[in-house]
Amino acid sequence: MLFISFLGFAQTVSKSEIDTLLYKSQEFHKTNQDSALHYAEKAYKKSVILNDVNLIARSIVYKNTYLLVQKKYDEAERLFEYNFNHLDSLSEVLKGDTYYNYGSIKYLKENYDLALENYFNSIIHYEKGDIKKGLQKAYLQIGVIYSKLNRNDLADYFYNKSLASGAGSHSKNEEDILPTTHDENEKLTMSKKLLSGISDKSNSRLAAIIYYNMAQSYIELEDYNNSIKYNLESVKIKERINYVVNKDKSYAYIGEAYFNLKNYNQAIVYLNKALKNSQKRQFKLKINDLLYRAYEHAGDYKNALRISTDINKVKDSLNLLEERERIAEITSKFETEKQAKEILLLKQENQAKELLISTKEKNLWKWTLFALLATIAAIFLGQKLIGSMKRLKTVEEEKEQIAKKVEEIAVILNNKSKIYLDKLKYIKSDGNYLEFVTDDKTIIDRNKLKDILNTLPPNFVRVHRSYVINKNFIDALNSKALFLKPNIEIPLSRTYKANLA
Structure with a gap:
């Protein structure tokens, strides 16, 4: 009878009833957080009875929104375990909202690394579902975190991304819908709506x-x-x-x-x-x-003439700078081609030495076999063997010297600086300039990462849009960064992670 009663109760629960409860919780969001949480809690319990995965996950998102306001972070975090366990069954908007709210928990706990990771995951699903408002708020939160981390360049980038994203059509409140357009009037409308959400x-x-x-x-x-x-x-x-x-x-x-x-x-x-x-x-x-x-x-023709003179000076200065850059580029190409030829000669010399070693090894085997057949020449062949081994050792030493010469090859930068490849740990891109970093010094050169990468040997690989590293110095790595000796942390991008294979 209890089972039958339970079934009867379950049948009285409907999706529309749960939707109504969630709508009520949303109505109280700005006026009474306790009431908002009360209705979200009721919706959650009824969705569990109905056993609808998407409704349960949606109710959890609503409930956790109000739990965060009341600083009940641990309870909210435990509830989200259900969403993550059923992630494959959720819609894109629910996946995005789950990651976004979970990121907010980590942000409020000041765990900014995990917060960023979850906000970026929310962006993936908001983009798949074309959820503009979700993108807007996720980009905004990422900007806030980077601002707290004093990375103002990244903060501004994500603030602008938020501004450009607009709000999506999934919002039930017409006043919350912002246009996604290039029309200047609609951009102004969107900007004013964003301003209205800034208190100070x-x-x-x-x-x-x-x-x-x-x-x-x-x-x-x-x-x-x-x-x-x-x-x-x-x-x-x-x-x-x-x-x-x-x-x-x-x-x-x-x-x-x-x-x-x-x-x-x-x-x-x-x-x-x-x-x-x-x-x-x-x-x-x-x-x-x-x-x-x-x-x-x-x-004011006097100042007009002065400005005209200044304009000509700036133009002359720019022309001179461009000419110097062209000369530096030609010089760099010449030095690079020259070094490439030197490398080729060293490789050819190395191959010749290896061929000589191979030939000598074959001869040694022949003499050894002959010694076994002719014991009379044993002493003579032994002396011959010792002499050959000495010559082999000499050849090996020559090979090591050649290898060192190869390692000591340097690149000539556009500013005519020379930097040795065996000392170079990593290269960092900063706008139109590159930083070449060794243990002893950092050289800044006007250059592009993709251009310099073409001139480097295979042990130099790109691991991030702004970093190229020397694999010979890798000490450790994880999913987000790698560490060069001694304890230099370099960010690792998923796009370039395969380069380390």
């Missing part, structure tokens, strides 16, 4: 980035007054938090906007600020060109 905009790096992107959209729409307004907001925050990325560009865009509004005096002020804050020659050339026209329109 005056000290937020993300707010500064959003204001900067909004200003670019306004300048594309030829709304120059709003472009000026939001560039100034961006600069104000950056100066407050001492954040300099794109500050020069903000000043340049303000100057450009004032120029288009025919307010040439204000254009001159901000273009000069852009020049003061920029170290990029090509960018300075563009600023100077606009500044020259602003002075000309303002009737």
Whole structure:
């Protein structure tokens, strides 16, 4: 009878009832967390009775969202074991939400490595399911973690990825849906929605980035007054938090906007600020060109002539730099070809020595056989054998010297520096420059990782988009990094992991 009663109870539970409970929990999310947790708990218990894997997993995601607010991290972590055990049966959005919420647990526990791992896993499933809002929040959280780790370059990259992702159509709240478009007006709408979620905009790096992107959209729409307004907001925050990325560009865009509004005096002020804050020659050339026209329109021909002279100097400097780079490239190619020929000669010499050894070994076997047949010549053959062994030892020593010469071959870099391959531990890419690292020194050279890799022997392999390492120095490795002697940690990318095989 108890069994029959249980069956009768189970039949009274429906998916729509569970959906209603989850919807109620969502309604209380911002006003009463206890009520939200209560309805999520009821939905979870009823989904267990119904024994529907996706409903159970979905209820767990909702319930854990509210458990995290109440800092019940361990209970939430235990509940997620069910989702991970049934991962293959879940939809892409549930897989993504499971990894995302589990990453949030690790983030709140300040275990940033595991948090990042789970957020990246959530991105894989959100991309498969085309869940735009999921991508947006995952990229944003990754940016926050990298910001805490003082990796501002990576933080900005993922903040921009979040901004570009928009929100997905799976949201039930129309106000939460953000467009995924290249239309500037819709980009502005998306940016304003992101801003609304930032409590302290005056000290937020993300707010500064959003204001900067909004200003670019306004300048594309030829709304120059709003472009000026939001560039100034961006600069104000950056100066407050001492954040300099794109500050020069903000000043340049303000100057450009004032120029288009025919307010040439204000254009001159901000273009000069852009020049003061920029170290990029090509960018300075563009600023100077606009500044020259602003002075000309303002009737200040003296400064227009001065800027024109500066433009010519910058152009001459850039031309000279390009010429030097071309000369360095030609020199590098010549030295590389020369060393390649030396390597080939050494290999040929080594092969000749090996052939000589092989011939001598064959002769030794013949003399030994003859000694067995003719005991009279035994002493003579013994002496012959000893002499041959000495000569073999000499040849081996010569082989070792040749091998050392091969190891001591150096590459000539574009800046004419020479670096020996047997000392080179790894190469790190940083923009248009490479760092060549040995125990004794680090040499910085303007070069590309893929170009230098073509000139290196097989023991140099790529293990990350920014790193090439010398396999001869590998001490240990795991799934995320490898360690070079002595205790140098290098990140290991899944894309290049096969290169270590």
